[in-house]
Amino acid sequence: MYTCSLERMTEKIKSFSRFGDTGHGGITRYALSPEDIRARNEFIRRMKAIGAIIEIDDVANVYATLPGTDPSAKRIVMGSHVDSVKNGGNYDGILGVLAAMEVLETVVEQNIDHVHPLTAMIWTNEEGSLYPPAMMASGIVCYDFLPEDVRRNFRYDDMMASNNVLNREDTFGKALDASGFKGDRANRLSPDAYSCMFELHIEQGPILEDAGNHVGVVDCVLGMFNCRLRFYGQTVHAGTFPMPKRQDALFAASQALCSLHEKIDALGYEDLVYTTGEIACHPNVHTCVPDEVDFSIDVRHERADVLEKVLGIVADCADKTWAGCTCRVETMWNRNTVYWDKTLVRYLKEAAEETGVKHQILHSGAGHDAQFVSYMLPTAMVFVQSKDGLSHCEREYSSPQHCTSGATVLLNAVLKADAKRNM
């Protein structure tokens, strides 16, 4: 068993938090922004210094590879993203890159034998904060392997044309050309050159902390669906129209939302999560009764039959009128639970047991690049405890000890894959 360095990990977290520092605890580091480029350059500088070979693909994903003893063996890759949301924290994404660097640094420092080349990787534009959608580069690279209804959202030309959300003139394609990080398509992650992938990430929830565990071995990414409920009424004057005659679309929507909560909760699934996070109200004027209101509902659970039951409840909203308004339900998208490779999950679990790291098996409720990679290669994820479960905010925090424990688990799991996988 090998152990990663707390001191080195602490230094890396601190150093990389400079790139995009907001001055009040967090970072804003949009994909391909000057801050993102600085983080990439620092990654490259440090990886070159330990003898890694740097490659960049055509969508700016960066790969740093330490050769193994067998030049014909396929690579084992570890990676995550360095971009963030606006006013994000110093851990989401970047920690997976720092942990991958730490693994390679430990391998070099402790002169650890390995047969397969080991690669630390940066995925471009995971958050999609400036250029939607999220998980853009993994969507492009894994395109041929993704289910049709997923991959239609990641066509190369559409991605290049993705508009900057702050300045509608710039596109992802233009930013890519200007970044100096548009490399060779031949360098893309592929099953020809790579045998498997690990991604370390912060948990982004409170389960590990509540259980007193430092690291989570992730077994799947939860299945989910996303619906839009639209309510149609009639705009009238707020002062002149009697209440009983109104068709108030916002009142209708709020009744439907409360009814959904009641009915979904009555199913009694403790680990079911659902969220209405977006609402649009028309005309959104304080003297007008709203005529059109729509809201989102995002529902996540491991079991397809549970999701189907909830979808039935949501769809039933369209069968009746609410406060005199009609309702239409649209399913925007849904996906099944994605299970990680069982062998890699076992390596992570064994690595956590053997290194004495307090851990548990966990599901992921959020999407990650590894999820798309899992359609192409055996893939698994490891989570590090998030303080108070916070993420996508400046207060996001994971202790250096927990981060280092995560890297240690990753390192030993990678070495198990190196030793045992017949690749």
Ligand SMILES: [Zn+2]
């Ligand atoms: Zn992330």
